[in-house]
Amino acid sequence: MPRVTVAVRDSAGRTATAHVDYAVLAPVLGGYYLSGNADPTADLAGSNIRSLTQYRSLADGYVFPGWQKPWLVTLGRQGVRLNMVLELKHYGAPDAGPQTVTVDGATYPVPAPNMTIQQRPGTTWPRAYGYGQVLAGQCDGLLARALSQYRTLGFGVNLQLASELDTDHEFGTTEGGVGYTWAQADARAVSAMRYVVDWFRARHLPAGTTFSLGVGGWDRTAYRRLHPESLMSRLDFLQWNAYATDPAHTALARFRRTKDWVVADLGPVARSRPALIAEWGVRAAEIPDQAAWIATVPAAVAQLNAEGGPQIVRTNYFNSGWGTLTPTSTGLAALRAAYLRPPYA
Amino acid sequence: MATPTVTATLHKSRYVSGEPMLLTVVYGHPDGQPVTVTVVVTDAAGRSSAPVSVTTGFEPLTVTVTDDSGRVWSRLSDDGATAVHQAVA
Numbered sequence: 001m002p003r004v005t006v007a008v009r010d011s012a013g014r015t016a017t018a019h020v021d022y023a024v025l026a027p028v029l030g031g032y033y034l035s036g037n038a039d040p041t042a043d044l045a046g047s048n049i050r051s052l053t054q055y056r057s058l059a060d061g062y063v064f065p066g067w068q069k070p071w072l073v074t075l076g077r078q079g080v081r082l083n084m085v086l087e088l089k090h091y092g093a094p095d096a097g098p099q100t101v102t103v104d105g106a107t108y109p110v111p112a113p114n115m116t117i118q119q120r121p122g123t124t125w126p127r128a129y130g131y132g133q134v135l136a137g138q139c140d141g142l143l144a145r146a147l148s149q150y151r152t153l154g155f156g157v158n159l160q161l162a163s164e165l166d167t168d169h170e171f172g173t174t175e176g177g178v179g180y181t182w183a184q185a186d187a188r189a190v191s192a193m194r195y196v197v198d199w200f201r202a203r204h205l206p207a208g209t210t211f212s213l214g215v216g217g218w219d220r221t222a223y224r225r226l227h228p229e230s231l232m233s234r235l236d237f238l239q240w241n242a243y244a245t246d247p248a249h250t251a252l253a254r255f256r257r258t259k260d261w262v263v264a265d266l267g268p269v270a271r272s273r274p275a276l277i278a279e280w281g282v283r284a285a286e287i288p289d290q291a292a293w294i295a296t297v298p299a300a301v302a303q304l305n306a307e308g309g310p311q312i313v314r315t316n317y318f319n320s321g322w323g324t325l326t327p328t329s330t331g332l333a334a335l336r337a338a339y340l341r342p343p344y345a
Numbered sequence: 346m347a348t349p350t351v352t353a354t355l356h357k358s359r360y361v362s363g364e365p366m367l368l369t370v371v372y373g374h375p376d377g378q379p380v381t382v383t384v385v386v387t388d389a390a391g392r393s394s395a396p397v398s399v400t401t402g403f404e405p406l407t408v409t410v411t412d413d414s415g416r417v418w419s420r421l422s423d424d425g426a427t428a429v430h431q432a433v434a
Contacts, residue, residue, distance in 0.1 A: 002414035008349040008372045009407045018353040020368070024414075024434045027362045298363075305361040342363020 028301055029081055030339030031316030033279065035324070039071045043319075043332055044080070048339040053083045053278050053316040055163060057091040058129065058142040059099075059113065064149035073153060082157040083278055083316065085214055086146065088129040088139070088192075089117060089168070096127065101141035103148045108141025119171035128168070130175035131185075131192035143199050156208025159200065160239060160278060161193050164216035165226055186225040197234045210236035212276055217241055217258035224265045232270040238262060238310055241279040243322050244293055246286055251293065251300035255280070255312065263309045277315040281323020290325060291334035298341040305343060347375035349406055360434035368418060368430040370408060377404030400425040 001021045009015045031051025034040040040052065052075060056063045063086065065072035076082055090096055090113045099110045115130035129139050150157070162168065169185035180188060197211050215226055217240025227238075240258035244251070255277070262271060280297075282290040297315070305311050317323060317335050325331025339345065351372040360366055386394040410418040410430050418430040 002412060002416065004353065004355070004368060004418070005411050005413070006351055006353040006368075006370050006372075007409045007411075008351040008370075009409070010349050010374055010404050014348040016349040016351045016372075018351045018370075020353045020355050022355050022357070022366070023359045025359065025361050302361050302363055306364055343361050345362075 025305065025311060025343075026313075027345060028305070028312060028343045029314040030335075030344045031081075031083070031277075031314050032335070033316055033318050033320060035320030037066065037069070039069070041071050041075065044075070047336045048345055049336070050079065051081045051083065051314045051316050053085060053160075053318070055085045055087065056146075057087050057089055058139070058146055059090045059096075061145070062149070063146040064153055076153060076155045076157070081314065082155075083160055083212075083276060083314070084157045085160045085163050085278065087163055087214075088113070088115070088131075088134065089163070090127045090129070092126075099141070101145050103141065103144040106144065108144060109138075110141045111138050115173055115175045117168040117173050119173065121171070125174075131188035132175050134192040135195055140199065143196065147200065147203060147205075151204070151206060153206065156206040156210070158210045158212055158237065158276065160212045160214045160276075161196055162189070162214035163278075164214055164241065165189050166216045166219050166222045169222070170219075182222065183225060186222055190226060190228060190231050194231050194234060197231075201234070212237035212239040212278075214278065215240060217261075220261045220265065223258060223261050227262075227266050227270050229267040229269045232267065232273065236273065237276040237313075238270065238273045239276045239278055241318075242277055242315075243279070243281050243283065243318075244287055245283045245322060249287075251296040252303060255297075255300055255315075256304055259304060259310060259312075271310060273310060274313040275310045277312060279318035279323070280315055281318040281321070283322045284324065284326040290331045294331070294334040294338050298338050298344060302343040349374045349404075351408075362434055364434045366432045366434050367421075368410065368432070370410070370428040370430065371426065372406060372408060372428070373426055374404040374406055 003019055003021050006018045007015055029051040030049055032040055032049045033053040037054055097112045101108045101110055113127045113129045115128045116125040117128050119125045133139055169182045173180045173185040212235055242254045244254055282293045284290055287293050301312050319325050354369045356367040381398055381400040383396045383398040385396045408428055416432045418432045421429045421431050
């Protein structure tokens, strides 16, 4: 902890001193995601981008580092902090049926995923392993396979469970033909996520392993339901995403919204956790000058952290979907410049 | 002979990187408490100037601020009894 010393000396050399200690919070880690889980090495080169989000389905046989992703190991060893989003969602790989998973000599039967999520009318509903399947231990083989691969990375990562549970549950879910409301799905997810965290924590994990729950953070009621203290006591971070999709949206307001709900609605354990922004972005359709908006983010994050409450410690720009940088070079230059300013540097 | 007195206070105990920091130093000397002299000039017609004040101590005191983190502090103000210094977290 730094210390200031003040000395007052008179003409005879007699001196009085006083000390006062203070703390300076570590810089916020500026982060990134490149569409399609693509290799971001070129975009990160020479920048202060020190955090990265990646998405993996537990159904995939190659969770860590991922299929043909040796660059992830390189970046991790260089000190880029990884936020690995592990999803029960099935990304549509051919093997959507039952699997037999063999891990370190042990064989696990894993049934076909029996849940549908993101049940927006008029769309095809993605499949996912059901919360009931998780709680029955039927997905242990997927967890064991992921853990076995994770242990080979050589460094610890944050394991974010799910991408956005509010987006997954907004229109209810169906498990094994049984429909659940949004609120019911949230409750089932909390139990399943508690199971998953406990499963991992009961086994040897690489040093530096942390956990968070994936939530978009756009619905206050759902956010409260998904963060009971019994789950937060098992997690290391709060997490939410922040997007600007309206010209009236300011960075301060967009990053603040979910934080305010945390402070108002959640318990002391949750409020004590730092916040990891797994995704943030500016939608060019409504805000064509993405660079100008990005330039306002450092001051917004600094102000929010100075106000107290949960500290935002990582912010990963989502260069995909709503956040696609257009043109890339201009947006990326703005992001690099932003991450060179306090509280990032 | 007495020694000087000093207290130092930061306006916060925890700062965000890049945040301004303010340090208030209250100091003095028992042998020479600071005095404030206020001067008002009045002409023959009875018109008076605005008062001008200056504070000084009989015992000249030197205030130095150091920071073991290497952070540089600069003086914003000093009236002879209270000094305010500033740095950036």
